[in-house]
Each structure stands twice: as structure tokens, then as C-alpha cells.
Amino acid sequence: MTEEIIIAGFGGQGVLSMGKILAYSGMMQEQAVSWMPSYGPEMRGGTANVTVILSDGRISSPILVEYDTAIILNQQSMDKFEHAIKPGGLLLYDPNGIIKHPQRKDINIYSIEANEEAAKLGLSKIFNMIVLGGFLKIKPIVKLENVILGLKKSLPERYHHMIPDNEKAITRGMEIVVEKNVAN
Amino acid sequence: MKELRLMKGNEAVAEAAIRAGADGYFGYPITPQSEVLEYLMTEKPYEKTGMVVLQAESEIAAINMVYGGASCGKKVMTSSSSPGISLKQEGLSYIAGAELPCLVVNVVRGGPGLGTIQPSQSDYFQATKGGGHGDYRLIVLAPASVQEMADFAKLGFELAFKYRNPVMILSDGAIGQMMEKVELEEQKPRWTDEEIVEISPWATTGKTPDRERNIITSLDLDSHRHEKHNEKLQAKYKKIQENEVRYEKIHCDDAEYIFVAYGTSARICQKSIELGRKKGIKIGLFRPITLFPYPSNALRELSQGLKGILSVEMNAGQMIEDIKLSVGTTFNVEHFGRMGGVIPTPNEVLEALEQKIIGG
Numbered sequence: 035m036t037e038e039i040i041i042a043g044f045g046g047q048g049v050l051s052m053g054k055i056l057a058y059s060g061m062m063q064e065q066a067v068s069w070m071p072s073y074g075p076e077m078r079g080g081t082a083n084v085t086v087i088l089s090d091g092r093i094s095s096p097i098l099v100e101y102d103t104a105i106i107l108n109q110q111s112m113d114k115f116e117h118a119i120k121p122g123g124l125l126l127y128d129p130n131g132i133i134k135h136p137q138r139k140d141i142n143i144y145s146i147e148a149n150e151e152a153a154k155l156g157l158s159k160i161f162n163m164i165v166l167g168g169f170l171k172i173k174p175i176v177k178l179e180n181v182i183l184g185l186k187k188s189l190p191e192r193y194h195h196m197i198p199d200n201e202k203a204i205t206r207g208m209e210i211v212v213e214k215n216v217a218n
Numbered sequence: 219m220k221e222l223r224l225m226k227g228n229e230a231v232a233e234a235a236i237r238a239g240a241d242g243y244f245g246y247p248i249t250p251q252s253e254v255l256e257y258l259m260t261e262k263p264y265e266k267t268g269m270v271v272l273q274a275e276s277e278i279a280a281i282n283m284v285y286g287g288a289s290c291g292k293k294v295m296t297s298s299s300s301p302g303i304s305l306k307q308e309g310l311s312y313i314a315g316a317e318l319p320c321l322v323v324n325v326v327r328g329g330p331g332l333g334t335i336q337p338s339q340s341d342y343f344q345a346t347k348g349g350g351h352g353d354y355r356l357i358v359l360a361p362a363s364v365q366e367m368a369d370f371a372k373l374g375f376e377l378a379f380k381y382r383n384p385v386m387i388l389s390d391g392a393i394g395q396m397m398e399k400v401e402l403e404e405q406k407p408r409w410t411d412e413e414i415v416e417i418s419p420w421a422t423t424g425k426t427p428d429r430e431r432n433i434i435t436s437l438d439l440d441s442h443r444h445e446k447h448n449e450k451l452q453a454k455y456k457k458i459q460e461n462e463v464r465y466e467k468i469h470c471d472d473a474e475y476i477f478v479a480y481g482t483s484a485r486i487c488q489k490s491i492e493l494g495r496k497k498g499i500k501i502g503l504f505r506p507i508t509l510f511p512y513p514s515n516a517l518r519e520l521s522q523g524l525k526g527i528l529s530v531e532m533n534a535g536q537m538i539e540d541i542k543l544s545v546g547t548t549f550n551v552e553h554f555g556r557m558g559g560v561i562p563t564p565n566e567v568l569e570a571l572e573q574k575i576i577g578g
Contacts, residue, residue, distance in 0.1 A: 054224075054397070057224055057397060058224055061222070061224055061399055066398075066399065067224065067397075067398065067399055068396060068397070068398050069224070069396060069397035069398070070392065070395070070396040070397075071395060071396070073249070073250060073335070073391075073395050074249065074250075074334075074335045074336060093398075094485060094486075094488035094489040094491075094492060094564075095485045095486045095488060095489035095564055096392065096396050096398070096485060097392060097482070097485075097486065097561050098489070098564070099563045099564070099565065187224070188224075
């Protein structure tokens with residue numbers, strides 16, 4: 035199994051750390067992983083993205099132009115990456131701030147109101163974990179227990195008291211993700 | 219026991235240097251390699267192993283601190299990215315001339331000039347053909363993964379001391395910035411003063427009554443003596459060419475065509491191979507790991523069964539000169555590359571092969 039993922043949104047939404055937790059989770063189940071961030075002008079201009087690959091074999095290129103999954107968290111990223119999803123692939127997005135909804139019919143599309151849900155829970159910091167939960171509901175490529183292990187590895191110990199909130203967010207994300215289109 | 223971690227390439231080379239028992243790091247921040255210095259400052263190896271970590275006032279100061287540390291037989295290093303490495307060239311020429319061991323990491327970004335902060339391979343000529351003045355060579359290692367960033371820190375120090383020669387890890391912004399799994403070796407103790415005297419009897423460790431003064435210099439105003447010194451250097455480079463060639467062959471057994479690529483380009487070519495083999499093209503990858511010494515003999519041997527070679531580099535075509543020197547100018551070799559910090563896509567690399575080599 036190889037899963038090639040792009041996660042894209044604004045800086046500060048936790049795009050890079052969501053990717054990092056996914057990569058750690060893959061590592062916990064002994065997969066090869068790579069995490070390649072955008073750095074430089076695009077990040078300084080406000081948008082950030084990261085390519086994450088999990089594989090049972092050797093990972094070839096850490097930099098890609100086609101993805102199995104795109105997790106999209108703002109309009110700029112939708113414009114940039116909707117066409118870059120492989121036919122039959124997955125697009126997961128938060129409709130908050132999206133004015134042009136995805137049009138493709140040959141991919142599976144899901145939406146998740148993660149922003150709204152995070153506000154409701156009063157936990158804006160775990161917004162990205164709600165999204166991650168939604169993704170893992172659709173594609174359970176890593177086990178929840180390995181995500182928790184990954185969180186423990188990637189978070190400094192002073193934040194470990196927040197792990198239960200993160201777990202709650204992942205579970206909530208799994209509940210609220212909505213199917214929008216099935217690939218034809 | 220080995221330890222498994224998820225790290226950036228820049229962090230891995232720093233951690234591996236600590237574990238290899240390095241005595242000192244001297245650097246100056248520049249994107250995309252600043253994490254090397256940042257990581258070392260966070261880890262504070264000076265509290266654990268006694269390794270010195272110092273942010274110098276400039277790149278030039280940093281390389282001259284390396285010159286000083288290396289003169290004393292210490293395991294010392296610096297790192298920078300392209301414009302900063304240009305500033306270090308005078309120091310590197312002096313260090314090579316004085317035959318001192320040290321490790322230099324170049325996390326290459328696009329040039330010329332200040333250029334861009336995005337990944338590039340446009341410093342190949344500078345790294346492999348000289349860079350500074352005079353007839354000298356660096357040993358140049360080209361990592362294609364985070365694991366190799368770590369492995370080559372240790373290997374780099376070993377080769378530097380084996381040949382009393384500066385070693386460069388020629389990386390790029392992508393390898394420096396990305397995270398992968400990395401297996402780290404156990405902490406090696408730093409050399410004691412006694413060990414340094416034994417390992418490097420040439421070092422300026424303080425004159426004792428039983429030996430002459432050790433003098434470290436790159437200057438000799440007697441031309442004939444200096445020619446002898448140059449001949450000694452050339453003999454050393456020849457020995458390095460005979461003994462230290464490293465490369466990797468991927469899917470070359472049944473290949474009719476190959477890519478030749480190092481670093482990030484080599485990773486992209488592996489994806490192009492996946493795509494090409496799905497279309498029935500018998501294609502492989504020859505990945506030089508040492509850029510000096512270049513694996514010329516191995517490439518020449520491999521080329522004998524091949525219909526063509528595509529050199530893939532993130533530059534205007536630099537390594538292709540070494541490929542042509544290896545396989546001859548009549549062989550079907552072309553270059554494909556992107557410049558200025560643009561990373562080629564696996565698809566366009568495959569298309570270039572189809573158009574320039576298979577169809578050409």
C-alpha cells in the first residue's frame with residue numbers, strides 16, 4: 035500500500051502538524067514515510083502545504099504532482115490542487131471559506147465542517163485533528179492507537195495533557211464527515 | 219542500540235554529527251539550511267559531549283574557525299547554502315592546500331547570486347571542480363534521503379581524516395527540509411587529547427621535546443618544493459578515485475535506458491521509472507553517491523548494454539560533462555533539467571526521456 039497525500043490551507047491551521055502526526059502514525063506501524071513541506075514565499079504569503087507519503091515499500095519521489103488524497107482547507111488550495119487528484123482519488127475539504135465548490139465527477143468528494151465544529155467545542159486548536167478524523171473515517175490507513183502514539187512522539191511533553199482533547203477531536207471528525215460525490 | 223526518529227534532513231545531519239563525536243560546529247544562518255544551527259543550539263551538545271556550537275559573525279569567519287579547529291586535529295564542521303558556500307571558497311582552498319580534515323554541508327538553493335531559497339543542484343561544478351583557487355579537490359557526497367544526511371556526517375568525518383582532506387555533503391533544499399524516518403547510531407565519545415596526538419600526529423597540539431614543530435600552512439614560496447606538494451595532493455586525489463567511489467544502481471539489470479541523477483533528482487527519477495515501466499519502457503537509474511570521485515568506470519561498464527542515457531539535474535547541465543567523460547561523446551546522452559529552484563516533475567522527466575533519447 036502507498037498513499038500519497040497533499041494537505042493544503044492557510045498557515046496557522048495546523049496543516050504542517052497534521053501532516054507530521056500522520057507521518058508519525060505511519061512510522062508507528064513500521065511504514066516508510068515522507069513529509070515534504072512548502073517553505074519560503076508561498077508560506078510567507080499565507081498558504082502552506084505539505085506532501086505526506088505512507089508506504090509499505092520504499093518511497094520514490096517525496097515531491098509529487100498527482101495525489102491519492104487532497105485535504106483542502108482554503109479556496110487558493112482548492113484552485114491549485116483539485117485537478118491534481120488522481121481519477122478515483124479522494125478530495126476532503128472544509129466548506130468554510132470555499133466559494134467555488136469542487137466540480138470533478140471522477141473523484142470521491144467529502145466535506146467536513148471542522149472549523150464550525152472546533153468553534154462549537156471551544157477548541158480551535160484541534161481543528162486539524164477533526165479534519166484528520168474525517169480523513170481516517172474515509173481511509174483508515176493508520177490505526178487510531180498509532181495516531182495517539184504518533185501524537186505522543188510529536189508533541190513536547192508539556193502538551194501531553196492535551197492528547198485526550200485531540201483524541202476527542204479525531205472521533206468527532208469521524209462522525210461529522212459527509213459524502214458529496216462518488217467517483218463515476 | 220540504534221534509535222529511530224522522524225527528522226528533517228538538516229536536523230539529521232546535525233544530530234549525526236554530535237553522535238559521530240564532532241568537536242565543533244561553526245555556522246551562520248541561511249535558508250534552507252538554518253535548521254542545522256537551530257537544532258544544535260536547541261540540543262546544546264556542549265552540555266553533553268562538550269562539542270562547541272558557535273554562530274559566527276559571517277560565513278567567512280565560520281570557515282576560518284573550521285580552519286583553526288582542523289589545524290588542532292579536531293573534528294570540526296560548518297554548513298551553509300549556496301551564497302554562503304561561495305563565501306567559504308577561499309577558506310576551503312586554504313584548508314585543502316594545508317591538507318586538513320573537515321566537513322562542509324551545502325544545502326543547495328537556486329543561483330546565481332542570491333537567487334532563490336528553493337532547491338537546486340546548480341553548485342555541482344563548484345563542489346566537484348574546485349570552487350576556490352588552485353588545483354584541489356573536495357570529496358563530495360550526495361545524499362538522496364534523510365537517512366543519508368545522517369550516514370554521510372559520520373562517513374564524511376571518516377573520509378576527511380583518512381585522507382586529510384575537506385569533505386562536502388552536497389545536499390539540496392528538498393533533502394534538507396523534508397522529514398523521513400532515520401536510524402541514528404549510538405553516541406561515540408569525542409577523541410581525547412591523547413587520541414588526537416595518536417590519530418593526527420601532524421596536528422598543532424603543542425610542541426613536545428621529542429618532535430619537530432608541526433607547521434600548518436598553505437604557503438610555500440619555493441616553487442619546486444611547492445610543485446612537489448602539488449604532486450603529493452594529486453597522488454592523494456588519484457588514491458581517492460581508486461578507493462572511494464560509491465554509487466547505486468536501481469532497476470538496471472534489464473534496462474535499455476537509464477537516468478543518471480543524484481540527490482532529489484534521483485528520487486524524482488525513481489517515480490519516473492515507476493511510470494515508465496508501467497508503459498513498458500525498460501528503464502533504470504544510476505545514482506552517483508560520490509560526485510568526486512565520480513563513478514566513471516562503473517557508468518562506462520553499465521553503458522555498454524544501453525541504448526541511451528538521460529542526465530537529470532536541477533541545473534542547466536553540469537554533471538552531464540562527467541557522464542560524457544565517462545561514456546564518450548558519441549554515446550546517446552542528453553540533459554534534462556529545471557533551473558532557478560523549480561523541481562522537475564516525474565512526468566516531465568519521463569517525457570524528456572521519450573522525446574530526447576528514445577525518439578531522438
